[in-house]
Structures are given as structure tokens and as C-alpha cells.
Amino acid sequence: MRRLFEREPRPLAEMFLFLAARHQHVVEKLRPWLRAGRIVLCDRYTDATVAYQGYGRGIDPQLIRELNVQATGGVLPDLTLLFDLDPVIGVRRIAARRLDRFEREQLAFHRRVRRGYLEIMRAEPKRVRRVDAAAPLAEVERRVRAIVQEFLK
Amino acid sequence: MRRLFEREPRPLAEMFLFLAARHQHVVEKLRPWLRAGRIVLCDRYTDATVAYQGYGRGIDPQLIRELNVQATGGVLPDLTLLFDLDPVIGVRRIAARRLDRFEREQLAFHRRVRRGYLEIMRAEPKRVRRVDAAAPLAEVERRVRAIVQEFLK
Numbered sequence: 657m658r659r660l661f662e663r664e665p666r667p668l669a670e671m672f673l674f675l676a677a678r679h680q681h682v683v684e685k686l687r688p689w690l691r692a693g694r695i696v697l698c699d700r701y702t703d704a705t706v707a708y709q710g711y712g713r714g715i716d717p718q719l720i721r722e723l724n725v726q727a728t729g730g731v732l733p734d735l736t737l738l739f740d741l742d743p744v745i746g747v748r749r750i751a752a753r754r755l756d757r758f759e760r761e762q763l764a765f766h767r768r769v770r771r772g773y774l775e776i777m778r779a780e781p782k783r784v785r786r787v788d789a790a791a792p793l794a795e796v797e798r799r800v801r802a803i804v805q806e807f808l809k
Numbered sequence: 810m811r812r813l814f815e816r817e818p819r820p821l822a823e824m825f826l827f828l829a830a831r832h833q834h835v836v837e838k839l840r841p842w843l844r845a846g847r848i849v850l851c852d853r854y855t856d857a858t859v860a861y862q863g864y865g866r867g868i869d870p871q872l873i874r875e876l877n878v879q880a881t882g883g884v885l886p887d888l889t890l891l892f893d894l895d896p897v898i899g900v901r902r903i904a905a906r907r908l909d910r911f912e913r914e915q916l917a918f919h920r921r922v923r924r925g926y927l928e929i930m931r932a933e934p935k936r937v938r939r940v941d942a943a944a945p946l947a948e949v950e951r952r953v954r955a956i957v958q959e960f961l962k
Contacts (some may be wrong), residue, residue, distance in 0.1 A: 659884050668880060669829040669836075677823035683814055683822075719879070726872070727821060729814050803890055 660714060665757065667713035672721065673707050679727040686731055701733060703784070708758060711772025712765050735807045738777055739798060741789040743767055745769050813867060818910065821865035824873065827858050832880040839884055854886060856929050856937070861911060863919050864925025888960045890932055890953060894942040896920055 660667050678701075689696050702724040710717035715748045741749075743766035750759055758765075776785040787796060813820050814838035831854075842849050855877040894902075896919035902949055911918075930937040938956045940949055 661840070666833050666836055667833045671827035672825045672832065672880070676822040678824065679822045680819050683819055687814070727825070732928065 667709060667715055669710040670713065671705065671723075673708065675723055678702070678705070678724070682728050682731050687729075690731070698733065701736075702728060703736060703773065707769045707772035708778060711775075712758075712761070712769040717772070733783065735804070736772055736784045737797070737803065738784055738786045739789040740770070740773070740786050743745045743770060745790060756797055813896045820862060820868055823866070824858065824868055824876075827862065829878070831855070832859070832934070835881050835884050835943055842916060851886065854889075855881060856895070856926065858927035859929060860922045863878040864928075865911075865914070865922040870925070883901075884960060886936065889937040891926055891937055891939050892942040892949070892957065893923070893926070893939050898943060 659746050686696055686698075705724060706720050709715050710720045743763055746766060747763060772785075775785060787799050787803070789796060791799070839851075858877060859870050859873050862868050864875045897917050899919060900916060909922055911922075926937075930939060940952050940956070941947060944952070
């Protein structure tokens with residue numbers, strides 16, 4: 657952990673800020689919606705904190721898992737779609753647009769994040785389903801539709 | 810913990826935000842100053858998170874202690890002055906000015922926070938020294954001077 661203190665951006669400050677945002681999001685949005693019987697779609701959730709701040713930034717993933725439980729009160733997704741892509745292709749795809757603080761990171765960072773996601777998937781293969789994001793868009797759509805329809809049955 | 814999810818303000822979001830701020834403060838200010846051999850004075854630090862978010866808001870103080878260690882990397886004060894005052898007097902003193910989110914809390918909240926601080930002092934009597942803040946200003950100054958001078962010897 658010691659070396660985390662030496663780096664920009666501050667990995668632990670970033671993690672705590674995501675946990676604060678996550679908690680507020682769960683309390684004010686997700687839980688009321690789930691209680692009302694709605695289906696809720698999230699673009700990134702607790703897995704992203706494990707993958708980006710854990711595998712990507714180097715914080716102990718187990719610490720993040722424990723804090724995710726605190727922050728969410730155990731509100732976890734039933735189904736997660738992992739749009740998986742070689743970072744070399746991913747970086748090329750986003751090159752034209754204005755990048756956020758994560759997209760601006762080096763290829764090595766994206767590789768660690770991807771490894772994190774794939775390890776999460778291996779640990780929970782029923783919840784986390786992989787979608788090959790290198791496939792053509794129509795094929796990606798077909799795959800998503802198939803996974804979701806199977807899940808909703 | 811469950812009831813924490815029902816309340817305004819969001820106690821856990823507040824805690825994570827303080828931890829993020831604390832971490833950045835340690836890395837960018839306190840540690841460089843301490844390494845340069847300076848004496849650093851802080852108005853509130855890790856004890857405040859235990860007292861306000863723990864005893865005051867109802868988050869498990871032990872969780873906060875562990876996260877304080879993560880956030881500070883173990884940079885802890887050598888001496889802490891606890892300006893202790895009955896909340897009834899404290900609330901009267903600040904009545905004339907614009908209050909922050911903690912000052913606006915009910916008396917019962919301030920009593921829990923005070924109890925938190927006093928328990929921290931009982932656990933670490935050598936580090937945490939009580940100053941009776943009900944005394945006249947000149948007396949408070951004298952007491953602070955005496956404690957600090959004794960400490961610096």
C-alpha cells in the first residue's frame with residue numbers, strides 16, 4: 657500500500673469518492689426503483705471499482721470488495737454484461753473523442769483493468785456474462801439480446 | 810448498519826468524502842511538511858471522523874478507525890488538544906453565526922460527538938489532553954500553553 661501514497665492521481669482518494677457516489681446512488685435511485693419493482697440498468701457499478709481502482713490503480717481488491725458491501729448495503733446486480741475488448745482496439749476506437757481520466761491512461765492500465773474484469777467473471781460466471789465487443793455491432797446486439805432474454809425467462 | 814440507509818444526510822457518503830479529503834490532505838500537505846521537519850497543527854483530523862461520523866452519525870467506530878489508517882497511511886498526531894464543552898453552552902455560543910451542517914444538528918447529536926471524543930481520550934490519555942473550554946479565554950490559553958510546552962520538552 658505504501659507506494660499508493662506516492663502517485664498521481666491519488667488512488668485512495670479516488671476510491672473513497674467513488675464509494676461516496678455509489679452509496680448516494682444506491683440510496684437515492686437504485687433502491688427506491690428496485691422496491692417499486694422496476695428493472696434497473698447501470699453503466700458500471702461495484703465491479704468497476706474493483707477493476708479500475710483495484711486492478712488498475714493497485715489498491716487491494718479485497719478491501720474494495722468489503723467497502724463495496726458497506727457502500728451498497730448489499731444491493732448487487734443479478735446480471736452483468738462484460739463488453740470485453742483488447743485494449744489496443746479500445747484505445748484506437750476512442751482516439752477521436754475527448755477522453756476522461758481513465759481513458760487517458762496508458763495501455764498497461766487498461767490491460768490490468770481488463771484482467772480484473774475477467775477475474776471477476778471467472779469468480780462469478782453465472783452473474784457476469786462476456787460479450788465480445790470486437791464483433792460487429794449487429795452481432796453484439798444479438799448476443800446481448802440472447803443473454804438478457806435467457807436471463808428474464 | 811441497515812438504518813443508516815434511511816437517513817439524511819447520508820452518513821456513509823459523508824464518511825467516504827471525509828476519507829477522500831483526509832487522504833489528499835495527508836499526501837499533499839501533512840507528509841511533505843512533516844518530512845521537511847515542520848511542526849504541523851491541524852484543526853480536526855482522524856478523531857473527528859470517529860466522533861462525528863461514528864458516535865454522531867452511528868457508523869461503526871471500528872470501521873472508521875480502520876479506514877482512517879488506510880486514508881492516512883498511519884500519519885497520526887503526537888498530541889491532540891480536546892477543547893471540551895457542554896453542548897448546551899456550545900450551541901449557545903455559536904447561535905449568532907451562520908452554522909455549518911454539523912453545527913445545525915440537534916443537541917443529542919452534539920452529546921454523542923462529545924461522548925465519542927471523551928472515549929477517544931480515555932483510550933489514549935497520553936496523546937489526547939483535555940482543555941476545559943468553559944473556562945475564560947485567558948485560562949484556556951494558559952492551559953494550552955502549559956500542555957504544549959510540557960510536550961515539546
